[in-house]
Amino acid sequence: MAEQNLESSHKRAMWPALLKGLLRKCPRCAEGKLFNGYLSVEDDCKNCGQEFHHHRADDMHPWITILITGHLIGPVMLYGAINWAIADWIQMIVWPVLTAVLALVILPFAKGFVIALQWALRMHGFASGR
Numbered sequence: 815m816a817e818q819n820l821e822s823s824h825k826r827a828m829w830p831a832l833l834k835g836l837l838r839k840c841p842r843c844a845e846g847k848l849f850n851g852y853l854s855v856e857d858d859c860k861n862c863g864q865e866f867h868h869h870r871a872d873d874m875h876p877w878i879t880i881l882i883t884g885h886l887i888g889p890v891m892l893y894g895a896i897n898w899a900i901a902d903w904i905q906m907i908v909w910p911v912l913t914a915v916l917a918l919v920i921l922p923f924a925k926g927f928v929i930a931l932q933w934a935l936r937m938h939g940f941a942s943g944r
């Protein structure tokens with residue numbers, strides 16, 4: 815019991831775990847895959863056995879995606895509206911499509927980041943283990 819408490823209070827390295835999560839790899843071993851689809855999380859790591867089924871990424875990764883996408887697309891769109899002579903109908907097609915594509919690209923990486931953050935902070939069932 816004491817050994818388990820000592821083990822569960824041992825700090826995990828935050829930044830390496832976040833980098834592994836961003837790369838969609840297991841935050842513990844960096845060898846196993848974190849996802850088995852676009853956003854579907856593996857139940858556990860096939861390499862080290864770390865369980866992922868209890869993660870609670872919930873809405874955090876969409877919020878991160880919106881934050882990043884908005885800060886990238888918004889200024890470029892405003893700059894383009896002021897400085898580029900692009901027809902309105904073209905802008906009505908280009909900006910929404912570019913925003914959607916960028917959001918879809920960022921979303922799985924943001925989810926990996928959030929799950930790795932939970933693992934590093936021992937949140938939501940990630941408390942046990944090394």
Ligand SMILES: [Zn+2]
Pocket residue numbers: 840841842843844845846859860861862863864
């Ligand atoms: Zn692993």
